[in-house]
Amino acid sequence: MKTIATLLLLIYCYTGVYSQEQSFIKIPAGSYEVGLKGSVENPRRRITIKAFSIAATELTNAEFERFILATGYQTEAERFKDALVFEPGLEEFRWLDDSTAYWRYPNGVARGGITGKMNHPVTGISFTDALVYCKWAGVRLPTLEEWEIAARAGSATKYFKGVTAESISRYANIWQGRDHLQADSTDGFMYTAPVARFQPNPWGLYDVFGNVFEFCSGSLPRDKGRRVAHARGGSWWCSKNACNFYNAVDIGSVNPHASFSNLGFRVVKDAEGL
Amino acid sequence: MNRAILFMLTVLLTTADAGRCQQTAAPAVSFRVQASTPSYGLSKIKALIDLEQRKTGRPFAQSPLSMGAFGSLSLQEKFTYAMIHPERYAQNCSLIPRQLFEPDKVFSNLITTFYEYSLSDRQVRFLKDNRDSVMTWVIRSVDESKKMGVNYKNAITIIDGWEMIPFMIRYYKAANDMDILTTLILLMKQGSFDDFLHTTYYEQLYGKSSNYQSAIHYSPAAEQFLLKTAMDYYKKRSTKS
Numbered sequence: 424m425k426t427i428a429t430l431l432l433l434i435y436c437y438t439g440v441y442s443q444e445q446s447f448i449k450i451p452a453g454s455y456e457v458g459l460k461g462s463v464e465n466p467r468r469r470i471t472i473k474a475f476s477i478a479a480t481e482l483t484n485a486e487f488e489r490f491i492l493a494t495g496y497q498t499e500a501e502r503f504k505d506a507l508v509f510e511p512g513l514e515e516f517r518w519l520d521d522s523t524a525y526w527r528y529p530n531g532v533a534r535g536g537i538t539g540k541m542n543h544p545v546t547g548i549s550f551t552d553a554l555v556y557c558k559w560a561g562v563r564l565p566t567l568e569e570w571e572i573a574a575r576a577g578s579a580t581k582y583f584k585g586v587t588a589e590s591i592s593r594y595a596n597i598w599q600g601r602d603h604l605q606a607d608s609t610d611g612f613m614y615t616a617p618v619a620r621f622q623p624n625p626w627g628l629y630d631v632f633g634n635v636f637e638f639c640s641g642s643l644p645r646d647k648g649r650r651v652a653h654a655r656g657g658s659w660w661c662s663k664n665a666c667n668f669y670n671a672v673d674i675g676s677v678n679p680h681a682s683f684s685n686l687g688f689r690v691v692k693d694a695e696g697l
Numbered sequence: 698m699n700r701a702i703l704f705m706l707t708v709l710l711t712t713a714d715a716g717r718c719q720q721t722a723a724p725a726v727s728f729r730v731q732a733s734t735p736s737y738g739l740s741k742i743k744a745l746i747d748l749e750q751r752k753t754g755r756p757f758a759q760s761p762l763s764m765g766a767f768g769s770l771s772l773q774e775k776f777t778y779a780m781i782h783p784e785r786y787a788q789n790c791s792l793i794p795r796q797l798f799e800p801d802k803v804f805s806n807l808i809t810t811f812y813e814y815s816l817s818d819r820q821v822r823f824l825k826d827n828r829d830s831v832m833t834w835v836i837r838s839v840d841e842s843k844k845m846g847v848n849y850k851n852a853i854t855i856i857d858g859w860e861m862i863p864f865m866i867r868y869y870k871a872a873n874d875m876d877i878l879t880t881l882i883l884l885m886k887q888g889s890f891d892d893f894l895h896t897t898y899y900e901q902l903y904g905k906s907s908n909y910q911s912a913i914h915y916s917p918a919a920e921q922f923l924l925k926t927a928m929d930y931y932k933k934r935s936t937k938s
Binding site for chain 2: 461462463464503505507515516517518520636645649650651653654657658660661663664665666667668673675676677678679680681683685686
């Protein structure tokens with residue numbers, strides 16, 4: 424009897440965690456400073472935005488699975504077998520093609536799936552997939568500037584208050600090795616970490632830096648007419664010596680159909696929709 | 698009197714510096730982003746790519762030629778293909794951010810050649826397997842166009858084309874393309890050339906606190922040192938081979 428009760432409690436906790444509704448942080452309307460002095464692509468400026476609410480965490484595998492089960496949607500990686508995956512030993516910025524990879528196996532079947540990782544951010548999805556999810560869930564991606572305002576949490580620097588280049592590993596799941604030739608699990612995770620495992624920013628957003636790059640909507644002058652998706656905040660792959668994009672200034676660019684195991688997203692609701 | 702002179706000097710220096718900011722913060726030097734387009738088989742390859750994209754119905758997605766179509770290309774056509782149509786998606790942070798004062802800097806790395814794309818394994822393998830021909834085609838194309846695009850420079854580093862060092866130095870002197878210095882540096886780094894590895898330049902570009910965006914300030918002395926060291930490297934490799 425005691426065993427059954429324990430089992431039921433465990434099942435309750437398990438489903439409780441994975442069916443938990445995402446919590447949202449309200450960002451008030453107002454004038455905010457974005458960009459950084461000296462940045463060519465994201466210069467310091469003041470902008471005015473409407474209020475919005477942004478998810479405290481990146482979208483998890485569990486949440487994405489609910490969408491898949493409800494809709495039967497097949498991601499681009501499943502249809503076109505063109506996802507890119509990582510394993511240690513690759514030169515900087517090199518990834519591997521793996522036709523078996525998609526969100527359930529973000530680094531390919533041979534490198535294991537998401538079993539036991541339902542509270543990790545969903546990856547192995549494209550920008551296009553993320554938009555389909557958003558439409559289904561009645562949410563949207565943050566704009567480039569909304570993301571930055573939420574990530575900086577009022578700080579005037581490239582990090583949120585309390586973070587420096589030296590202390591960032593307390594707040595971000597990043598690659599701490601010198602290069603990617605050897606595996607690095609210094610912080611306990613080589614690939615993604617469960618969402619909210621690291622310390623949040625002062626406004627309560629977790630993993631704005633590191634873990635996965637987060638898709639945003641919007642374009643940049645440098646796109647020059649190309650169809651480009653942008654993602655921000657760095658990822659588990661990013662290191663001090665290679666891509667150090669785990670900050671609130673740098674903005675990445677990726678093909679909107681590309682699926683990588685370090686690309687994910689967090690969602691936004693317009694304030695009037697709350 | 699002294700204060701007045703000091704004030705005037707301050708105003709002059711401030712104005713000069715502001716002017717410099719406006720001038721150099723403008724869109725960066727074109728050699729960092731411009732690609733070269735080989736002419737050989739160009740229209741045939743463009744038609745094949747177009748056909749492939751229409752077949753997949755994804756004009757903005759990755760669209761590598763099928764094995765059959767790729768296999769049917771001549772070696773030189775494969776080179777043209779690799780230089781204009783990288784087959785693989787590049788990750789989100791591959792595009793190195795532009796910096797202020799780029800004309801005054803010598804960078805540790807070339808800017809990503811193809812924006813959101815990169816060369817696939819078979820394209821890299823092709824370049825490496827045909828390095829002698831690749832060097833010949835690059836030289837011929839540069840001689841014709843008087844331009845060495847970032848894709849050519851990238852190809853030279855992929856194939857470890859140290860034999861091209863004298864050609865690149867001649868081109869550098871004619872074109873003043875500072876990414877040639879970066880390409881020379883990358884070749885010396887790849888070859889672990891001691892005379893370069895044990896310098897402060899190396900430490901600044903690739904040392905412990907460096908990253909992919911690191912750069913050294915351009916100076917005539919740095920330029921002379923890098924050109925001379927690159928030639929020394931070339932001579933050493935030539936002697937060995």
